[in-house]
Amino acid sequence: MDKQRRKFLKIAGATALAGIGAPAVVKLTASPALASSTATTDAHGVQAEHGSAGHGAESASQGVRLGLLIDMRKLYGHPELLDKATAACVKAHNIPQIDSKKSEIKWIWKTPFANAFTDQTVNHASKTTLENDFLVLCNHCDEPPCVRVCPTKATYRDKDTGIVSMDYHRCIGCRFCMMGCPYGARSFNWFDPRPYIKEYNPDFPTRMRGVVEKCTFCRERLALGQEPACVEAVKEVGAIVFGDLNDPNSEIRRILDKEHTIQRQAALGTKPSVFYIV
């Protein structure tokens, strides 16, 4: 190759690289404030706040840490209530019912004590412990390993509520979060879930194949001032209490002050937000 041609190719290559790289550099250096301020019309610019207390209370969340307290004593001998809680979650979130241990998707489910609390003994366990199943779900940890390992921030801890959320738009399906979770709380969509959904909730989307999903503490219901679906399902016995763990006057804190509670895998340092009275 003669010298002129080589020089030309070098300059052309460098220019092409610069041309391809320029938009990325612009995007990285542009501050987020700039992006939203380009919107000048009604819909984008004006975020009308509603005066109603419901909305206000939901969005004024500084340092809120939402948690669950599951009082299993109220559920012993009532496996139908555990099923009711699971079914409420399934219906509210369009969760597919796949009859296969390999490909199933479950956000909240029941399992024996030995499986729910692997660090507790079942040696000479009581009859109640051995005969009943326990509700398990995502613990919405304060220091979640799943968030630490996600390479795209598709799962992230919402600072305002303490909920460990999922952004299905960004998930690339690497399943590293499933590896990281010490509670086995996450499920993956191994194929298109829609054929397996029994009934659609028109207010909530489904998920597509290739993304990981899990319990999100019913964020969409909280936004409307409702309680999580599982909490509401067992409301008649008041078995699940949902509230702000950082508010010393909340119902959940008052119960935690009085009763002895245990948590799953407490020794791993994930600081889970789900407590059990067994």
Added chain:
Amino acid sequence: MYNKGTIIPGLILFVLLVTFPFWFNAFSTASTVPKPELPPGGEKQCVAPAAEMRASHMVMLNQWRDEVLRDGKRTAVTVGGKEYRKGLQMACMQCHTNKEKFCDSCHLYTSVTPYCWDCHLTPALAAEKKETH
């Protein structure tokens, strides 16, 4: 010119092949600009003027997505006295209930395949597996 007999016809063939999309579609219905059907409910106003929506509805949807999911700002948007919850299913599809006649008519023409409906339900689809109680 050497090989004039091969080169000239070859060039003409090449130009025809390269401009195929233009002259082929000029005479077929594929070139007609689509007219998306307006909402069957008769609503005339959207979250933003039609020209702006046409240009940047995808940007707005992405912004809504990030605001709702990542920033937790789920407060509804009020435009012209009407309240819209931020979301494809919750806002857009409430009026534009027919995805095929509205959304798809432009998307097919411009050969755009957004993956929104891999997850988000259209009212028609949701009705297929309705609640039985």
Added chain:
Amino acid sequence: MIEKALRGNSNYWMWLAFLSAFIAVGGICYIRQFLFGMGLTGMGRDLSWGLYISQFTFLVGVAAGGLMLVLPYYIHNYKAFGRITILGEFLAIASLIMCLMFIMADIGQPIRGLNMILHPTPNSMLFWDMVVLLGYLTLNVICGWVILTAERKQVKPPKWVYIFVYISIPFAVSIHTVTAMLYCGLPGRHFWLSAITAPRFLASAFAAGPALIVIACLIMKRIAHFDAGKEAINKITTIIMYAAIINAFFVCLEFFVGWYSNIPGHKHSLEYLFFGLEHNGHVYNNLVPFMWSSVILCFAGLGVLAYMKITKTGSDLMIGLGCAMIFIALWLDKGLGFVMGGLVVNPLDEIVEYYPTANEIAVSLGIWATGIFLVTVLYKIAVKVEHEVEG
């Protein structure tokens, strides 16, 4: 220099055609998986990483193995390796491309793969894995190509390429350390949650990579008239032996920790791999024959190589056999045992066994065939350049 790969005898083309058949089948099976979903594999909710990631883990080690040729030559001026460092670099390129292909085959939404670059997440080890893999690939491409070109032109390589060579040395250690960090920092997986995971990975890498290079050299001696030299081969087999012994030592240490502490978390996975686990009346032991084969092959391979060194005899066949046995042993240990063993007891103490599906195996074979294809083409270029230079 690429034109050197376009000329070959009929054996060369038949070999490439043979590999292409596997690549084609793998490609079709991957398209099936792309259209249907990961459900076509044997992975499941409790075994969400399987054959693809385990092959990726093993191949990162093979890529890092090239360090054992680069380090003695460039830092310690061990001249005997002069002709074969290029083989280490080219093997690294092919292995890294295989690794990236395995990762792309494994993620559920591959067309969103760019999200890892658009939304960099420094706290995620997978992000750093991508960085070091792509970095090491770039380094090997630059170093290998520039130095081979310089050799072809019979000039000394330009001074600036040595900066990249020296950077590639800690990079080689880093790629496998970061891959080990994918596993050893997960709080729920007690089989992997050990500081010795990273050293174990490195030890097996430094045995497996050079073993493959030795086998390649012996094959090329027969069919491509390329002799790496007795001294070089002897030195590499010495390195392989030390690395394999250290790896075996580390595995034995894992056994000690599991059994002496008697803590189920450490013990169960090893029990499953080597003896089978009994749970609720069912015995789970589908990997037991593989793991014992790994042990036997490793010690047999070490025995063959040791015998040759002690008696100062040895034919090429024995060298090849010893290296092949060690390579297969390490593949069974890391490619099959490590990932599956860690996942078989799920976080809820349920036991789920893994069986890859035919589609999954076909995709894996296709990717391996692609790697071997690349190795063949790259080694052909390297050997042709050597022939051209040496006359």
